[in-house]
Amino acid sequence: MSSLSYAMRDSSTMLRRNLLHARRYPALTMVVLALPIVFLLLFVFVFGGTLGAGIGGVSGGRAEYANYVTPGILMLAVTGAAQGTAISVAMDMAEGIIARFRTMAIFRPSVLTGHVLGSLIQTMAGLVVVVGVALLVGFRPTADVLEWIAAAGVLAMVTFAIVWLSVACGLVTKSVEAASNLPMPLMLLPFLGSGFVPTDSMPKAMQVVAEYQPFTPIMETLRGLLLGTAIGNNAIISVAWCTGLALVGFLWSRKLYSRDPIR
Amino acid sequence: MTISQQRNSGAITVSGLRKSYGDKVVLDGVDLQVAQGTTFALLGPNGAGKTTMVQILSTLIGGDGGEARVGGHDVAREPDAVRDLIGVTGQFSAVDNLLTGQENLRLMADLRHLDRATGRRRIAGLLERFDLVEAAGKPVTTYSGGMRRRLDLAMTLVGDPRIIFLDEPTAGLDPRSRRTMWQIIRNLVAGGVTIFLTTQYLEEADQLADRVALLDHGRLIAQGTPAELKKLIPGGHISLQFTDAAELDAAAAALAATGRDDDALTLQVPSDGGVRSLRALLDQLDRAAVNVAGLTVHTPDLDDVFLALTGQPRELVSALDEKAALR
Numbered sequence: 001m002s003s004l005s006y007a008m009r010d011s012s013t014m015l016r017r018n019l020l021h022a023r024r025y026p027a028l029t030m031v032v033l034a035l036p037i038v039f040l041l042l043f044v045f046v047f048g049g050t051l052g053a054g055i056g057g058v059s060g061g062r063a064e065y066a067n068y069v070t071p072g073i074l075m076l077a078v079t080g081a082a083q084g085t086a087i088s089v090a091m092d093m094a095e096g097i098i099a100r101f102r103t104m105a106i107f108r109p110s111v112l113t114g115h116v117l118g119s120l121i122q123t124m125a126g127l128v129v130v131v132g133v134a135l136l137v138g139f140r141p142t143a144d145v146l147e148w149i150a151a152a153g154v155l156a157m158v159t160f161a162i163v164w165l166s167v168a169c170g171l172v173t174k175s176v177e178a179a180s181n182l183p184m185p186l187m188l189l190p191f192l193g194s195g196f197v198p199t200d201s202m203p204k205a206m207q208v209v210a211e212y213q214p215f216t217p218i219m220e221t222l223r224g225l226l227l228g229t230a231i232g233n234n235a236i237i238s239v240a241w242c243t244g245l246a247l248v249g250f251l252w253s254r255k256l257y258s259r260d261p262i263r
Numbered sequence: 264m265t266i267s268q269q270r271n272s273g274a275i276t277v278s279g280l281r282k283s284y285g286d287k288v289v290l291d292g293v294d295l296q297v298a299q300g301t302t303f304a305l306l307g308p309n310g311a312g313k314t315t316m317v318q319i320l321s322t323l324i325g326g327d328g329g330e331a332r333v334g335g336h337d338v339a340r341e342p343d344a345v346r347d348l349i350g351v352t353g354q355f356s357a358v359d360n361l362l363t364g365q366e367n368l369r370l371m372a373d374l375r376h377l378d379r380a381t382g383r384r385r386i387a388g389l390l391e392r393f394d395l396v397e398a399a400g401k402p403v404t405t406y407s408g409g410m411r412r413r414l415d416l417a418m419t420l421v422g423d424p425r426i427i428f429l430d431e432p433t434a435g436l437d438p439r440s441r442r443t444m445w446q447i448i449r450n451l452v453a454g455g456v457t458i459f460l461t462t463q464y465l466e467e468a469d470q471l472a473d474r475v476a477l478l479d480h481g482r483l484i485a486q487g488t489p490a491e492l493k494k495l496i497p498g499g500h501i502s503l504q505f506t507d508a509a510e511l512d513a514a515a516a517a518l519a520a521t522g523r524d525d526d527a528l529t530l531q532v533p534s535d536g537g538v539r540s541l542r543a544l545l546d547q548l549d550r551a552a553v554n555v556a557g558l559t560v561h562t563p564d565l566d567d568v569f570l571a572l573t574g575q576p577r578e579l580v581s582a583l584d585e586k587a588a589l590r
Binding site for chain 2: 009010013016017021025095097099100101103104105106261
């Protein structure tokens with residue numbers, strides 16, 4: 001077998017390991033999934049009436065707001081998954097079996113790719129559940145099949161990038177507690193962007209932050225695909241951000257993992 | 264490098280190996296050789312540098328200086344070639360706690376790139392051999408210490424490694440599990456595997472190893488066969504306790520004692536601590552009609568070895584080196 005097929009085989013072996021972990025110990029997945037759903041219900045049923053009137057659509061109100069907030073909630077779910085990934089990587093690194101993997105002739109990053117692919121699959125499954133709940137509480141997308149596929153692609157792309165970053169977070173920290181705190185600021189990004197309110201309702205300085213952070217173009221792209229608003233160059237900017245973040249996360253993770261493990 | 268050259272250079276060759284963590288020198292210029300198909304024991308107390316040695320030889324961490332070759336390959340320059348040949352079972356269990364025993368073995372079979380049929384056959388064989396058939400489907404978290412260690416070693420053996428590193432393989436095991444582990448190790452050697460073992464127990468090195476090296480503060484202070492090493496340490500003895508001075512005098516007259524304490528009323532008699540010699544001693548005391556109040560058997564242990572060697576390391580090391588050169 002060539003080294004490429006070894007890389008594929010080892011990665012899929014490690015992926016199977018991670019999926020077994022997730023299946024056997026679903027608590028972490030559940031906690032991660034609960035947060036965006038709670039926020040969705042909170043924002044639609046508690047704040048939705050007022051915020052919906054504020055964003056001013058044709059009909060306004062709660063129904064309008066359910067549509068507006070769903071892309072932000074989806075991004076919140078992605079960042080929640082990032083936290084889960086960082087925790088499970090940090091927990092895994094404390095296990096003796098990682099030392100064993102390091103003394104075996106396997107594709108070295110496969111431990112990490114197993115985590116990334118495992119988290120990607122879990123997160124996508126979680127997003128399906130979140131979309132399901134959103135539909136129940138009044139989310140009414142206008143997307144056709146192609147647009148749904150494109151939206152899923154955008155979500156997979158951003159999840160992939162964020163998960164690589166959180167693998168690095170899990171590797172760089174010495175404890176599980178620290179690993180769970182490190183990706184926390186990511187969870188603020190949907191709020192500090194166009195996730196919950198339009199950016200033009202914010203003060204000038206805040207608007208600059210909101211418009212130039214990575215999540216805003218991604219949320220605008222999702223909004224465009226699912227609800228038919230204008231996308232403009234947001235799609236291109238999203239792809240650029242995700243490529244950059246994934247690359248940074250991957251290179252950083254690889255560097256951290258190839259260090260000598262500390263005794 | 265041809266196979267015969269590899270054989271000549273030994274399965275493991277280490278020269279001038281050094282490793283420090285910050286200011287703390289862990290390995291301070293270690294030289295050693297392990298011949299193929301033999302068992303080598305690295306004996307030393309906690310913190311001597313045994314685990315670091317295994318970590319470097321098994322490519323887990325890098326050394327700071329010197330050279331180490333395993334199976335003819337340099338551990339720093341060709342780590343993957345070394346990894347293909349070796350198996351490692353550490354003192355801290357290297358099993359996946361979230362999986363079952365069977366799943367752990369399957370994971371190893373896949374990572375060793377065995378085809379499905381070979382993997383299945385080997386896993387079934389190992390479960391049988393290590394008495395884990397019943398526990399195979401249970402999560403590892405439910406295993407006892409001994410079972411966990413057996414699974415750990417079974418996982419190492421899935422890849423059929425030619426050189427196996429065992430870092431304190433019996434630490435924390437009960438005597439029965441320890442004996443089981445010893446038998447497993449002997450069987451491996453019988454199959455032609457080279458074993459590099461670390462241990463704190465002189466007895467374990469004695470039982471298993473062809474050659475033993477003593478590591479203390481990152482330096483090898485002695486190296487040789489178990490018999491050679493045992494000659495260097497004071498032998499075992501039996502300590503007899505008496506109730507009065509007259510009994511002590513009578514016993515001292517009847518026995519070839521090497522030590523006597525008139526205040527404590529004790530007498531030391533050299534002995535290997537075996538049942539036969541113990542019985543002979545008691546017979547002698549009976550014939551002399553001496554009453555013994557108490558008796559303790561003292562067998563030489565690692566403490567004796569280190570006491571004997573660290574007090575006068577230079578002469579002893581050089582004496583052993585001469586012996587090694589003669590071999």
